[in-house]
Amino acid sequence: MQTENKFFDDVSKFFNGAAGTVAGMTREAEAGVREKAKEWIGGLEFVSRDEFEAVKAMAAAARDEVDELKTRLAALEAGKK
CATH class of the missing domain: 1.20.5 (Single alpha-helices involved in coiled-coils or other helix-helix interfaces)
Known part of the structure; x- marks a missing residue:
């Protein structure tokens, strides 16, 4: 109950x-x-992850370009001597 x-x-x-x-x-x-x-x-x-990755890629490309230009400059300077 x-x-x-x-x-x-x-x-x-x-x-x-x-x-x-x-x-x-x-x-x-x-x-x-x-x-x-x-x-x-x-x-x-x-910044968003996409923005960060884009700037990171731009920086890597700029570093590669600087390395290439350094190499070309060294070759030009070596040719003048």
């Missing part, structure tokens, strides 16, 4: 409602912190 007690039903409903409220507050707090972090990081002017 199962007995029904209104007090326990009310307490159970109260705690279920409180748990739902706390969960909602947690989600809102996480969303707020995430948004603030995005604003803060966005203000630091970080």
Whole structure:
């Protein structure tokens, strides 16, 4: 035989409602912190990975070109002597 007690039903409903409220507050707090972090990081002017890789490739090409020009200059200087 199962007995029904209104007090326990009310307490159970109260705690279920409180748990739902706390969960909602947690989600809102996480969303707020995430948004603030995005604003803060966005203000630091970080570059994307694609931009970084493009500049890295340009720097490598420039280094190769400088090495080639050094070689050509050394050959020209050697020919003048």
